[in-house]
Amino acid sequence: MRKCYVATLGLALLLAGAAAAVEPGEKAPEFERPDLDTGAPVSLEAYRGKIVYLDFWASWCPPCQVSLPQLDALQDELGGDLFQVVAVNVDQDPRKAMRILAQMGLSYPSASDPEMSLPEAYGLETMPTSYLIDGDGVVRYVHHGFRDGDLEQVRPIIRDLLRAHPASPAR
């Protein structure tokens, strides 16, 4: 019996540092960080009521750079009153990310998190990772990694959420 307690305590110690990944159905952790470009605060709360596609990226992550212009096109296509792409950059030196933003000219906000506390809070399992969050702040879909064509999987899910949105003109 005592050995069982010791083993359990040992396992608890080992797992103590492990961050639980945010899964669909769970509330997305709230945050507020400065925008890379303007310095203005970017928060999830500000987009409450909208469907948010939250994308974690970094300048050193090649698949992330593939995704950026495609997410910009997604924002142009679906963005408006009901949908918004929001990015979180995790470069320790934000200037590296700012150079990429200057080259690409993205139309959606990119928050800067050089302390990398948000990936910890979300329990990211890979880079990049994106979260589709509904108007109530609940994660509805998690997309791990990015390759060309991935948004073809995501687009129908976003459209379904848009159709189901209380303010959708389709209702």
Next chain:
Amino acid sequence: MRLAASIAALALVAMIAGSGCTTVKPWERETLARTDMTWSPDPLEAEFKGHIEFSKEGALVGGGAGGGGCGCN
């Protein structure tokens, strides 16, 4: 005796948990993503060697996420 053994086991577990052995989290791989940190800085050469190893030895080529490289998907 049993108590001493249990305390020793617990101490060992605590030492392992608190040791420098740790996995690098996906968002912490900036330094590992540098080209000079990859097993082979030339991706074409790495692929060529990996193909040879697989053909000759049936060996699966590792590297990437486990060692250098961004470990991205």
